[in-house]
Amino acid sequence: MVSANPTGTPLERYEALKAPAEVAYAAWRTPERARIDVAIDTSSLANGAKATRAAIAARIQETNATVDLGQNHGYGMQWLQPLVTITFPDGASVVYGPVKADQAAAIVDIATGRTPATSTLAIGAVAGKREGIPSLRDHPFFALEPKTGRRLIHRLGLTDPENMQHYLGTGGYHAAARMLDRHQSPAQVRQELIDSALGGRGGGNFPAGTKWNFLATAPGDEHYVICNADEGDPGAWVNRVIMEGDPHLLIEGLLIAAYATGSRGGFIYVRDEYPLAIARLEAAVREAEAAGLLGNGVLGTSMNFELRVIRGAGAYVCGEETGLINSIQDGRGMPRVKPPFPAGSGVFFKPSNVNNVETYANAPMVVEHGAQRYIEYGTERMRGTRLFSFSGDIQRVGFMEIPFGVPLAGVIEACGGMLPGQQLKAIQSGGPLGSMLPAREVPNLSMENVPFSALDALMGGGGIVFLGDQVCTIHMAEMFTQFVEEESCGRCTTCHGGNQRQTEIIRRTIAGDGRHEDRHNLALIDRTLQFSNCVHGQFSPKIVRNTLRFFSEEYERHSAGRTCDALECEGLIRFRVTNQSDPRLVEAQEICPTAAIIGGPGARRVDDALCIRCGACTDVAPNALVREAKPATPRVVAIS
Numbered sequence: 001m002v003s004a005n006p007t008g009t010p011l012e013r014y015e016a017l018k019a020p021a022e023v024a025y026a027a028w029r030t031p032e033r034a035r036i037d038v039a040i041d042t043s044s045l046a047n048g049a050k051a052t053r054a055a056i057a058a059r060i061q062e063t064n065a066t067v068d069l070g071q072n073h074g075y076g077m078q079w080l081q082p083l084v085t086i087t088f089p090d091g092a093s094v095v096y097g098p099v100k101a102d103q104a105a106a107i108v109d110i111a112t113g114r115t116p117a118t119s120t121l122a123i124g125a126v127a128g129k130r131e132g133i134p135s136l137r138d139h140p141f142f143a144l145e146p147k148t149g150r151r152l153i154h155r156l157g158l159t160d161p162e163n164m165q166h167y168l169g170t171g172g173y174h175a176a177a178r179m180l181d182r183h184q185s186p187a188q189v190r191q192e193l194i195d196s197a198l199g200g201r202g203g204g205n206f207p208a209g210t211k212w213n214f215l216a217t218a219p220g221d222e223h224y225v226i227c228n229a230d231e232g233d234p235g236a237w238v239n240r241v242i243m244e245g246d247p248h249l250l251i252e253g254l255l256i257a258a259y260a261t262g263s264r265g266g267f268i269y270v271r272d273e274y275p276l277a278i279a280r281l282e283a284a285v286r287e288a289e290a291a292g293l294l295g296n297g298v299l300g301t302s303m304n305f306e307l308r309v310i311r312g313a314g315a316y317v318c319g320e321e322t323g324l325i326n327s328i329q330d331g332r333g334m335p336r337v338k339p340p341f342p343a344g345s346g347v348f349f350k351p352s353n354v355n356n357v358e359t360y361a362n363a364p365m366v367v368e369h370g371a372q373r374y375i376e377y378g379t380e381r382m383r384g385t386r387l388f389s390f391s392g393d394i395q396r397v398g399f400m401e402i403p404f405g406v407p408l409a410g411v412i413e414a415c416g417g418m419l420p421g422q423q424l425k426a427i428q429s430g431g432p433l434g435s436m437l438p439a440r441e442v443p444n445l446s447m448e449n450v451p452f453s454a455l456d457a458l459m460g461g462g463g464i465v466f467l468g469d470q471v472c473t474i475h476m477a478e479m480f481t482q483f484v485e486e487e488s489c490g491r492c493t494t495c496h497g498g499n500q501r502q503t504e505i506i507r508r509t510i511a512g513d514g515r516h517e518d519r520h521n522l523a524l525i526d527r528t529l530q531f532s533n534c535v536h537g538q539f540s541p542k543i544v545r546n547t548l549r550f551f552s553e554e555y556e557r558h559s560a561g562r563t564c565d566a567l568e569c570e571g572l573i574r575f576r577v578t579n580q581s582d583p584r585l586v587e588a589q590e591i592c593p594t595a596a597i598i599g600g601p602g603a604r605r606v607d608d609a610l611c612i613r614c615g616a617c618t619d620v621a622p623n624a625l626v627r628e629a630k631p632a633t634p635r636v637v638a639i640s
Contacts, residue, residue, distance in 0.1 A: 010299035017168055018173075021165040021169040023169075026169070029087070033067060034067050034089065036084060038071055038082065039082060039083040041074050041244045043237070047082050048082055052100060052101050063108065065111070067112055072085055073157060073244060073245035076142075076398045082097060083095055083098070086111050088128075093128060094130055123139065124137070140413075141398060141416075144411065145400055145401055152386075153241065153401055155246050161244060162280060167246070172249065176252050176299075184367070186259055193209030201357075201462070202355075203461045205382060205449055208359050208363075211343070216261045216262055219351070222265075222351075223262050224264075224348075224350060224353070225267075226269065226347060227267065227269065227354075229269055229357050230318045231274075233430065234428075235392065236389055238386075241389075242357050243281055247281045250361050251281075251293075252363075254360050255298070257353065257355070265306045265307075269310045269328060270312055278309060282309050294307050310327075315327070315489070317534075323335040324354065325346055325352065334490075335536070379448055382405070382449065383404070385404070386404060387399055387400070387462055388400060388464060389464070392465040392468075395415065397415075406446060406447045415466070422470060425471055427466055429460045429464050430461070430542075434539075436546045436551075437455060474509060474554060474558045475566070475568040476547075477543055477547045478507055482503050485502070492533050498528050498541075499540050501525050505521060505525075509558050511569075512569075514562070563629055567627050571630075575596075575625055576606060576626055578624065579624045580624075584620055588616070588621040593616065594610045594611065596611040
């Protein structure tokens with residue numbers, strides 16, 4: 001635990017905190033004996049990191065190895081999780097992966113020097129050098145990142161995210177301390193952000209400094225800063241990376257925002273599905289309070305700033321700022337009618353500012369190094385770098401920090417291209433309220449808002465999902481329409497009812513009952529939804545609109561031709577027995593949840609009326625049954 005220094009100026013108090021932290025961090029970076037750090041983050045845990053760590057610990061104990069065991073955060077190469085870093089006494093750190101539990105002995109042997117560091121598991125050196133091992137920065141996955149190194153997430157992989165000394169020892173909180181030492185006034189901090197053109201990283205890119213000005217000039221002295229960490233878009237986890245990998249960075253950003261806007265309180269609203277992020281943020285807040293960096297008299301000044309972590313209510317609509325504010329107040333997660341805007345009437349109906357995690361996390365960098373350094377990267381329209389997470393049918397799933405304006409085609413190349421045997425069909429960005437664009441538009445797209453907006457699409461909050469040619473876009477559209485219908489708060493009849501009708505039409509289409517008038521009705525619903533109170537309703541038809549525009553032929557094959565080329569739409573496919581002699585056919589019959597496989601030896605068949613298209617039978621007996629297109633039935637038109 002770090003203790004606060006009771007006397008001195010803010011910078012003197014900060015230096016008193018930093019001096020022992022630097023010593024502690026230096027000892028961690030150049031340990032007396034080798035240390036094995038297992039990446040502990042949500043992605044690694046999902047891939048078995050807990051079992052890997054337990055196996056390494058057991059191996060160390062069994063062999064009485066002179067090795068320490070620690071933790072860090074993954075470096076971004078999620079397709080290689082669980083990742084393990086070995087730091088040697090000379091400070092060289094080598095990343096290995098994927099390291100499963102049964103490879104614990106090999107990792108311990110490398111750490112003790114019994115086997116060379118150049119194992120087949122070695123990916124690259126993240127710090128220092130080891131003969132025969134390339135720099136991790138030379139990996140093609142990081143080819144698009146700044147050549148001078150990462151900026152926002154430069155600590156990831158090189159610190160223990162649960163150790164505040166590592167944040168202080170690497171210069172953390174210096175920007176806030178210097179600011180509080182009267183080096184910058186609140187107005188100067190806000191102007192620095194305006195000059196940097198730091199935009200909101202939630203997708204809108206509204207200038208953060210301008211937004212902070214709104215709050216600073218609001219009446220009264222009870223102002224609040226709020227962090228929207230309700231990251232709910234599929235394929236987006238960039239906010240989670242910061243909260244799990246560098247929680248004090250977010251806290252320092254909020255501290256700077258509080259000073260710049262005259263706020264005495266703050267909230268970090270984290271979605272309930274991020275338990276590790278919540279735990280690390282709560283622990284970091286307690287550490288910062290104990291060090292005098294939060295609470296009453298921050299670093300000995302007259303500034304008071306209380307910060308609380310709020311566990312989200314689980315509603316997607318709480319990603320909208322006023323819905324989130326209602327939830328903080330223990331109300332229903334329902335967006336408010338605007339105006340008034342949060343800067344005038346926010347949490348507890350007091351002036352408030354809402355930005356997302358990455359926006360606040362950039363503030364210390366801007367305040368520390370100035371706007372000019374920040375705008376060295378990016379484009380005229382969008383300055384700086386940002387985090388992106390890339391997933392889907394690609395070979396390298398992970399996250400990277402890249403400048404705005406990087407061509408999307410280059411991103412696909414850095415991600416290793418599509419999975420073997422697949423071609424890119426579509427990209428999905430911006431989550432359920434975002435967009436779905438065809439592969440043919442990739443050459444026209446770069447990582448900034450304008451190229452996406454030109455196609456009536458959204459780049460969104462940082463998550464891009466690449467879809468291969470085995471995906472049905474109509475089936476995808478149904479998944480998203482169902483989601484936005486279920487997540488509607490119900491305030492607006494236009495949103496709730498409109499999304500019900502939209503979902504019904506798409507569901508009916510994939511069930512094999514598409515109608516000629518459906519296009520007209522979907523367009524009518526789209527126009528009506530624009531009168532919804534908030535962006536949830538207004539943006540909810542965007543993916544269907546993209547589908548009808550860019551995947552029109554595929555939609556028509558579903559609606560008029562009653563066929564699904566990808567064999568995903570339940571009403572347009574069937575399962576059929578093709579090999580009566582396959583011994584696994586019996587097993588498939590036994591596990592069918594609806595007993596749809598009927599008949600005895602040599603005469604088994606699938607009763608189509610009972611089949612629910614779950615695919616369990618073909619999973620068990622792929623050589624005995626086949627998923628195929630359902631024979632088309634002629635459309636019957638009643639004539640009056």
